[in-house]
Amino acid sequence: MDTVGKAGASVREQVSATEWEVRKDLAALYRLVALFGWDDLIFTHITAKVPGTEHFLINPYGMMFDEITASSLVKIDLDGRKVMESEYDINPAGFTIHSCIHAARKDAMCVLHTHSINGVAVSAQKAGLLPLSQFAFIVLRSLSYHDYEGLALNPEEQPRLVRDLGSNTYLILRNHGLLTVGQSMAEAFQAMHRLEAACMAQVRAQAGGGELTYIPEEILKNATVESQADRAHKAKLAWPGLLRRLDRRNPGYAE
Numbered sequence: 001m002d003t004v005g006k007a008g009a010s011v012r013e014q015v016s017a018t019e020w021e022v023r024k025d026l027a028a029l030y031r032l033v034a035l036f037g038w039d040d041l042i043f044t045h046i047t048a049k050v051p052g053t054e055h056f057l058i059n060p061y062g063m064m065f066d067e068i069t070a071s072s073l074v075k076i077d078l079d080g081r082k083v084m085e086s087e088y089d090i091n092p093a094g095f096t097i098h099s100c101i102h103a104a105r106k107d108a109m110c111v112l113h114t115h116s117i118n119g120v121a122v123s124a125q126k127a128g129l130l131p132l133s134q135f136a137f138i139v140l141r142s143l144s145y146h147d148y149e150g151l152a153l154n155p156e157e158q159p160r161l162v163r164d165l166g167s168n169t170y171l172i173l174r175n176h177g178l179l180t181v182g183q184s185m186a187e188a189f190q191a192m193h194r195l196e197a198a199c200m201a202q203v204r205a206q207a208g209g210g211e212l213t214y215i216p217e218e219i220l221k222n223a224t225v226e227s228q229a230d231r232a233h234k235a236k237l238a239w240p241g242l243l244r245r246l247d248r249r250n251p252g253y254a255e
Contacts, residue, residue, distance in 0.1 A: 011071040014084065019050050023070035025185040026057055026110070027253040031246055032189060033114065034065035038196060040115040044177070045094035048110045048185060049102055054078055056102050058095070060088030069255045078103050093152040100158035101165060101181065107228075108181040110188035118199040119178035128172060131215040132205050135198035141225045142168045143195075148175040169231075170195050186239035187231055 012020055026048040033039050033046065042064060047056045057073040059065070075084040080095040098111045122129055128145060129136055146164040149157050165171045169191050171179040178195050182188030205212055246253065 011084075018052075020070065022048050022050060022185075023057060023073055024254045026073060027068050027070045028243055028246055029110070029112070029185040029189055030059060030065045030068040031250050031253050032242055033112070033192075035246065035249060036193070036196075038114045038116040038119075038192070039065040043091070043093075044113050044115050045091065045098055046110065046112045046185075046188070047094070047098040047102065049108070050075065051109075054103075055083050056098070058090050058098065060086065061091045061094075062088065066250055069253055071255060096152045096155060096158065097161060097179070100162050104162040105165070105167075105181060107183055109183045110185050111179065111181050112188040112192050113173075113177060113179045114192065114196070115177040116196055116199070118203050119172075119196060120176065121203050122199040123172050123174050123176055123178070128174075129198055130202055130212075131220055132212060133198055133201040135194050135201060137215055137220070137223065138226065139170050139195050139198050140220065141223050143170040143172065144168045146171060146173050148173070152176075182235070183228070183232065184235060184239075186235035186242075189242070190231070190235040190238060 011023075015023070026046065029046055042059075042062055045059055047058045049056045055075050055077055057075055059068055060072050060074050063072060072088065074082060074086045074088050074090050076090060076095070077083050078099050080090070080092070080099065094113075097113060101108050101111050129139060129143060131137060131140060144164050144166055146161055149160075165179070165181070169181060172195075173179060178192065178199070180188050180191035180195060182191055
């Protein structure tokens with residue numbers, strides 16, 4: 001059921017139809033991250049901009065990802081202040097990382113950050129993501145790195161996060177985890193699916209103990225960055241199926 005806000009009105013009654021659709025997709029994305037096993041209890045974040053505003057939506061601190069609903073998401077501004085009544089607080093680390101990226105990247109409608117085991121394992125490797133798979137081949141064309149600076153609570157780290165991400169889609173936070181951005185929840189999910197798959201393939205290939213075959217340098221050099229139109233098209237094709245899977249296994253995100 002919708003959370004009740006001011007004057008007894010539900011969240012759905014207090015927001016625009018556009019924001020409600022964003023809320024539904026973001027709640028679905030949280031549950032998909034849990035469904036795919038990329039969550040870390042309550043300790044990572046996915047945010048989405050409210051179109052036409054400088055506000056964004058973030059998870060209520062203390063709620064598991066597979067419990068999140070459209071109504072439970074917390075709306076805050078770029079200074080971390082709630083701009084709509086909510087019984088929940090937010091995790092300061094989520095605000096530190098996500099707010100600066102939303103402010104700097106107008107195309108970053110959605111910012112997705114995980115602490116998956118495979119992602120953290122690769123983030124701890126000095127060479128980072130290796131050209132061992134087709135997943136990696138796609139990711140490497142738009143990937144950057146950010147060195148570890150401790151728990152993400154220091155606002156002085158924000159300019160370096162923005163600088164290191166640059167215009168890329170994928171960011172490996174060394175010794176920490178993974179981050180992707182997209183112009184929609186579908187794009188951010190698809191990007192993370194590729195990055196996570198590339199990390200998983202690398203860890204498993206290395207664990208096999210055999211000699212590894214790298215994608216040839218000449219092929220890597222001739223690779224082009226996937227266009228925004230291609231990313232959007234592929235994500236749009238996959239997203240309805242992902243929602244159908246979620247509806248079968250964990251419905252209720254649109255409440």
